[in-house]
Amino acid sequence: MSEQALPQAMVAAPPRQRAAIPFGVMLAISWLVFMVGVALLADVIRPYGITTMDLRARLQPPIGFGGDWLHPLGTDELGRDVFSRLVESIRMSLLIAFGATIIAAVFGTTMGFLAAHFRGWVEQAVLMLIDFQASMPFLILALSVLAFFGNSLPLFICLMGLYGWERHARISRGLAIAANAQGYAAAVRQLGAQPMRIYMKHVLPNIASTLIVAATLSFPEVVLLESGLSFLGLGVQPPMTSLGNMVGYGREYITRAPWILLSPSVVIVLTTLSVSILGDWLRDRLDPTLT
């Protein structure tokens, strides 16, 4: 497979002068690079279309359980190739998780900066929203919005993007207030820089590492949330497919064809585990104070 060469190249690339990357973190990074590779090359890798049905090969077991190389991970009830659907699902789930994490980071950081800049009632309003978001189970909020608005992919990504913004907002507000009291921010302000320029060019680069760690902490949670909602049939809608979708569909065939749900489950678990390991490690290196 062509994407097999990718992880090694990426891992070997940055020669660190400090302690070597632990073996577990290396494995995690390799897996994530592999996943991103699969997502990017999805159209090349998958042998069949995700809705292509082969009615003569329904519920075929994967290789090792009596299957053949035509369908390496078996087929489902409609004879659709599980491997092809898995590849496409990885792309969809990663797209949603990346999109949502970026939206949350941008929105949250903006809110945090606004609160830090204006103080007063703006800050109180932002803090109130943060409290509100943090005190409600997000799944219930998301379900309510889906009930009221119906479902579409852009709406779904934006909804997932609301997840975790309060973490970024809280962090960026605290750090921006601290930065405003420091010499460098005061200096550029004295030089006549506009607030926009101070925050974007001077404060943001200084607090970026903490925000990146926060993003790696919320990324696996977004993957779990998305797959949970899709599992319930309320996330990504057919004919599109995501990892949670596949598990939800496979649930119906758990006695006859457990492979339909096993392969996406394994991918979900390995991916969230890898991002968590990477996030913990980054946090220990960059900012141990973060929880």
Add this chain to the structure above:
Amino acid sequence: MLRFVATRLGRALLTITLVVTFAFIVLRLSGDPALIIMSPDAPPEALAAFREAWGLDEPIWLQYLKYFTAILQGELGQSFRDGRPAIELVAERIPATLMLTLPALALKVGLGIPAGMYAALHRNSMTDRVVMTFAVAGFTVPSFVLGLLLVLVFAVQLGWLPSGGQDGWRSVILPVIAMGLGGAGVLARFTRSAMLEVLGQPYIRTASAKGVPWGLVVRGHALPNAAIPTVTVVGFMVGSLMAGAVVVESVFSWPGVGRLMVVAVANRDLAVVQCILLLVSATMVTSNLIVDLLYGVLDPRLRGTAPAGGGH
């Protein structure tokens, strides 16, 4: 102390108001309920009658006021599907949900806190590593995957336990494990890091240096201080007693509030969704309030009126 309680109470009420406002705004933004429920090609007279019946033809602020007073009086509307009061539909599902979430909470607390404490007190030991590995696995394996794996092994392969439905105490076991293990992992991680943080404090060193036996240091100095972050997490878990079972109930076809929520969302049965939203937020806010008050009991410094800088 009175001011402390009053501000917390005020904040709790404010959160509830926000939730109600959120529900109202989202409900109105989502389009004309008459069109959603009746289908766009319904006769105009029927649409008008529907709007009048639900008060949709009045100005928006009046609707908001009426909405608010109705909720205060416990009128949460009727299910669009079978016409019964939404609150009744939800209320009859609560016992089933608690039947899962209460034992799961006990499992989380009973397993997570001791495991986290033990791991912290034996840092970097083999047990610590094993506990932490399980803890990380606990929250990276989603509950529906864990639930389905349990079904696959214990129901399909071994045939020891039922795979779903509400049918005696045996049907409770798998859902409770599927829900509780992940939470236990989260709690173990929190307890461990809270304990480690406290154990590094100067007052622990002082107490040990004074010659206080280690067991007493842990019980008298470390545990009370490590309790605060742990109580926060447990409080969040208590608050999700109603909401925490959405996914697991669906895996095990359990007739609880969570399952009702999923069905109501799929059918866009807005009254039921809104009723559950309010129920969940009320539970959450109440438990946050209790946690806040507990802080005051656990740590006199957080009471607000007490002079700062006291304590250890």
